[in-house]
Amino acid sequence: MEKSKKDQIYEAAARLFRDKGYQATSMRDLAKEVGLQASSLYNHFPSKADVLREICMNNAQRFLAGMHEVEAHEGSASEKISSLIRLHVQLSIEDVTSVTAFNDEWRHLEEPHLSAFLQLRKNYENRFQAIIVEGIAAGEFKPVNPLILSYTLFSAVRWLYDWYQPGKKITAKMLEDEILGILMEGVRK
Amino acid sequence: MEKSKKDQIYEAAARLFRDKGYQATSMRDLAKEVGLQASSLYNHFPSKADVLREICMNNAQRFLAGMHEVEAHEGSASEKISSLIRLHVQLSIEDVTSVTAFNDEWRHLEEPHLSAFLQLRKNYENRFQAIIVEGIAAGEFKPVNPLILSYTLFSAVRWLYDWYQPGKKITAKMLEDEILGILMEGVRK
DNA sequence: CCTACCGATCGGTAGG
DNA sequence: CCTACCGATCGGTAGG
Structure with a gap:
């Protein structure tokens, strides 16, 4: 099954947005990447803003789907948080x-899509923080500030996207385990 | 002592670059911010690229100066890493x-300045990682991968710049202590 | 420091 | 899906 031209555009756009940023990526750059003229892109997407919007909204849904799955499984709060950190690492690499969606480029969304995106994101954060609160109440976690912890965990994997080289010596599994160890158990011996 | 017009432009540019990104900030935006015409900016900076370059280079030097100070003090590896994490938190907020320099906008530097910046950054990272290696050898830290740990620590504070509201209930000191606790001792009770 | 203006490039459209 | 083209905006310059 071939990838549709629309999918090719979508993926090339995500790559360019990550590497150069949304604003620095022109429709002519994107067209060249998929072997079209710039004007032909408009047969697949109504506007440049729409390409970004699709990427951001699809991925907000992906994170929320991951959250839904974690919530559905029985497990302690620390098992749930571990699964979510693994989710972030996996999606990043x-x-x-x-990455485009979760990190930076969502800033360039226009209203009303920006608000819609932020609402999905807020929902994800709230559910993440609820698990932290649950873990503290159960005595699994130290009594940290749930807001600070959640943002620290989200950001802690943000360097992966421009560092991780697939097929290198470090496997995704090793990376997940290492990062999980640092965040859950700390660095000090 | 008044701030010079050049300093005003420099600071307004940093704020705009952080909020909207380098590419999305026009010289006309920047001019309006400081009450000038766009063409008048060129009496203070030779180009838009030069404003970014000054911001990035100055801040690379600031991080390196912080590193130098930490290295000069006697102390265990974990004291040094703690000081450096505090440095990152303080500069972020x-x-x-x-933030402009360390996080994202340095990507828009042009050669040869991009290479020069990356070299300073690499120097900082190497010295940071050397302290981690020293801490592991001394039995202060768990035997983690120094590269992974260093990037995890750098990123862990990257959310602060668009979240922290000075003068809010949470003081800078509380924030530093909380984040340090999470990273050094872990979350699990 | 301003007015006036430049060539280049942008996102997007008309028409086929 | 292409050619041809649009108005707007960009970084930057000339001249005073």
């Missing part, structure tokens, strides 16, 4: 679109 | 230019 496997899927370039997730 | 106190100085908008540091």
